[in-house]
Amino acid sequence: MEPVGQWLWYANLAALAALLVRLALTRLYKIYPFMFVYFLFMLSVSVALTRIPLRTTSYSYAYMACQAALQILAILVVLEMYRVALAKHAGLAGFGRASVLTVTLCTISVAAIGTLLDKNILSGQSTIVHRFLTLERTLDLIVVVFLLLIAVFITWFPVELSTNVALSIGGFSFFYLARAVGLLTANLLPPAYYLTINGAMMSASFLILAVWAFLLRPDKARIDSMVAGHSWDPAAFGSVSRQLDAINAALVRFGRR
Secondary structure (H helix, E strand, O other): OOHHHHHHHHHHHHHHHHHHHHHHHOOHHHOOHHHHHHHHHHHHHHHHHHHOOOOOHHHHHHHHHHHHHHHHHHHHHHHHHHHHHOOOOHHHHHHHHHOHHHHHHHHHHHHHHHHHHHOOOOOOOOHHHHHHHHHHHHHHHHHHHHHHHHHHHHHHOOOEEOHHHHHHHHHHHHHHHHHHHHHHHHHHOOHHHHHHHHHHHHHHHHHHHHHHHHHOOOOOOOOOOEEOOOOOOHHHHHHHHHHHHHHHHHHHHHHHO
């Protein structure tokens, strides 16, 4: 690993450790258990992979397995944010959990279209690595689409939202979108650019981890809560609020049947 990349790796480890301490001290791990496990697993993986020689078959298999596990945890984190954001709307939260498979299939279909962008393998690129980066980017886009759906919903409907949830949704969207762009770029450019692309992705990762470690705060009585949807238009706010309550009530009645 080149000196700059090594320093960025250390910086990411430090930011991850600081974030985990922040989640523990503020007891946010009780509200966001999957998020805590996600970052703890990410830190453990980062350290464990250093024990395996780089550019070996063992490293490749271990990296792929760890990334697959992280993607599963990422989906669980997104569902966790959905649950917390809709804590006061049990009907909508239950409907979201029940329809996650349908949403996942639709999201996969949309994300899969992106595989057409880098279907050609450049000279000097490994076919296996190229295909894996395409798969990883597709999974990253699935997470981004999930997060965007949540963002669109809370922007339209007047859902009470804590600063922590807003930071989580925005942060994960930035994190996974940056990864997706970086992985696409890695497939579109010659291998000589890999180190530069990796450095850019690690810089983006450090930025959002540091922001989370600094800004996340205890969720006490939602003191720092806000309402995004139509808060700028009182008339529309009242109308959409009634729509939201009606939808939630209908879903609650439907769930009891």
